[in-house]
Structure formats: structure tokens, C-alpha cells
Amino acid sequence: MNMLATTIGGRTFNNCMMNAAGIRCQSKQDLDALVQSDAGAYVTKSATPQKRAGNPSPRMHTLPHGSINSMGLPNNGLDYYLNYVIADQQKRPGTTNFLSVAGTSLADNLAMLHQIQASEYTGFVELNLSCPNVPGKPQVGYDFDRVHTVLDQVFDFYTKPLGVKLPPYFDLVHFDQIAAILNQYPLTFVNSINSIGNALVVDPQSEQVVIRPKGGYGGIGGASVKPTALANVRGLALRLKPEIAIVGTGGILNGVDVFEHILCGASMVQIGTQFGYEGIPLFDRLATELTDIMKKKGYTSIDDFRGKLKTFD
Numbered sequence: 001m002n003m004l005a006t007t008i009g010g011r012t013f014n015n016c017m018m019n020a021a022g023i024r025c026q027s028k029q030d031l032d033a034l035v036q037s038d039a040g041a042y043v044t045k046s047a048t049p050q051k052r053a054g055n056p057s058p059r060m061h062t063l064p065h066g067s068i069n070s071m072g073l074p075n076n077g078l079d080y081y082l083n084y085v086i087a088d089q090q091k092r093p094g095t096t097n098f099l100s101v102a103g104t105s106l107a108d109n110l111a112m113l114h115q116i117q118a119s120e121y122t123g124f125v126e127l128n129l130s131c132p133n134v135p136g137k138p139q140v141g142y143d144f145d146r147v148h149t150v151l152d153q154v155f156d157f158y159t160k161p162l163g164v165k166l167p168p169y170f171d172l173v174h175f176d177q178i179a180a181i182l183n184q185y186p187l188t189f190v191n192s193i194n195s196i197g198n199a200l201v202v203d204p205q206s207e208q209v210v211i212r213p214k215g216g217y218g219g220i221g222g223a224s225v226k227p228t229a230l231a232n233v234r235g236l237a238l239r240l241k242p243e244i245a246i247v248g249t250g251g252i253l254n255g256v257d258v259f260e261h262i263l264c265g266a267s268m269v270q271i272g273t274q275f276g277y278e279g280i281p282l283f284d285r286l287a288t289e290l291t292d293i294m295k296k297k298g299y300t301s302i303d304d305f306r307g308k309l310k311t312f313d
């Protein structure tokens, strides 16, 4: 019995861990390495309709407890990733992976989803509603009416398994509001959280910001975002209908962080910043650490503890 197996949307993954969109998943070589790894799945770099260079460098910076980035959706275009995932599903029938799309307009998102709907692709789509780094473009996930409009138009025609990548929310009323919207749609999953957007990191020696785009504003990832990530995973787990699985992302460095995300309600987790630093060996390390924790606690599957976080009353 595989202790780390998980099921989302009727698809079973032999390991509940995968990369986060954007991290070491932009090229075929990156994706091939993930296919060969111990990860239970991969997600592709968020695609726009055409190849995109992204923001000017420096656009990512390492921090003591994480990272700041303003990449600006550099990617090889939807055709590149759609061709990859279709070829991969033909090579490895029965596996499921995630194709991330992040149009900079509703029209772009609809066009990409029409193309995917008409294709042979049978895997999951992760619709990114939360990139904080396209200059002049808001994070759709913070405009609740916009989320409604997007999902109305998407589910008018899209029938394949689809989830949304959300920004972090910081108010319990916002958990109520976004969950009330999401529960109206046949979503397969919700991925929470994306980076904490529009933070500012200063280098006191040079008296300068550390990244070039947007005057130094960028998304924060890594250890420092874990409390916010867990709050969002838990907040959505308590409010979303059970058919919508939760993918937990944010602040995972070790097996105990994976354990905490699952305890809060995640069925699968994604690792970004730490995967960027550590690379493919991360997945084997995390699998060993999580398995050890489960054995010590007497758990044989993640179903034994998923969502079972205790409170004081």
C-alpha cells in the first residue's frame, strides 16, 4: 500500500507532492526531469497564448526565509506545453498532470481553454487567476465579480477537469465570499496559495530594491508564507463542497510542512521556492520525511489525517 497516494477528481496519484507552476517547469528538459522524478505529477509553467519573454531582470531574488519574484509569465506559449502534455499522456497512459494557463485577458483565457477543450488532452488544467506580476494587470482572484464572470464563461463550454490557482486571502469574510462563488461551479480542485503579491524587499547596503520590475514589487514565496498558506487551505477546506479538492501550496520545505498542509485539508501539495533551490532530490527527501512522520503517528494513508486539524473547542 502506497502511503503517499492521493486521489483528485477520480484520478489517483502515487505521491501527493508535485512542483508549483513556474518552478523548473518551463522547458521540455525541466518537465522531463519531473517525469523521471519521485513527484506524483507535474504542472507546467503558466502558459499565455504566445511565447512571452516576461519581465526584465533581475526579476527573482533569494531571501533568508524564501524568495521574491516578478517573473512576469515568461513561457514558451500554450502550443509548446499542450504538445508536451499530449505527447506525455500518449507515452504514459493512465497518468494525470497539470497544464497551467494564465492569460492576461479573459479573451486569452477563453481562447486557450477552447483550444485545450478541442484537443486530445485528458489531464487537469490549472487556471491561474492570481499572477501578481504582470504590470498593469490586477490579480483576478481579488475581484470576486470578475471570478464569477470568468467561471461562468469557462464552464459554458469547458468540460474537462479544471481547477483555479488563487491568491492568498487575509480576511475570513473573503474566504466566505470566494468559497460561495467557487461552490457554484464543477471545479475539480482549487490551488491555494499563489505568492503573496506586491511585497517590497530593500537592500540596506545599496539602498536599492532587489528586483527590477514594478519598482521592486514582487510576490513572496517560501517559509515566510506558510502560516498564510495554511490559513487559506484550512479556510477553503472548511467552506468548499467536498467534490472540490484542495491543492496546498506555500512554505513547504520539509515533510512536516507537507503534513501540516494535509492536516489543514490539502489532498495534494505543490512546492515552489524550495524546489527551485533544491531541485529534483527534494521529492525523495520529502517523501521519506513525510512517511517517517506518518509511521510515528500510526497513519497508513493521508486519508487518515487529511483535514483533521484540531481546534481548542
Ligand SMILES: O=C1NC(=O)NC(C(=O)O)N1
Binding pocket: 022, 046, 069, 070, 071, 072, 073, 074, 128, 130, 131, 132, 133, 134, 194, 195, 219
Ligand atoms: O502566478 C505567478 N506567481 C508568481 O509568483 N510569479 C509568476 C510570474 O511572475 O510569472 N506567476
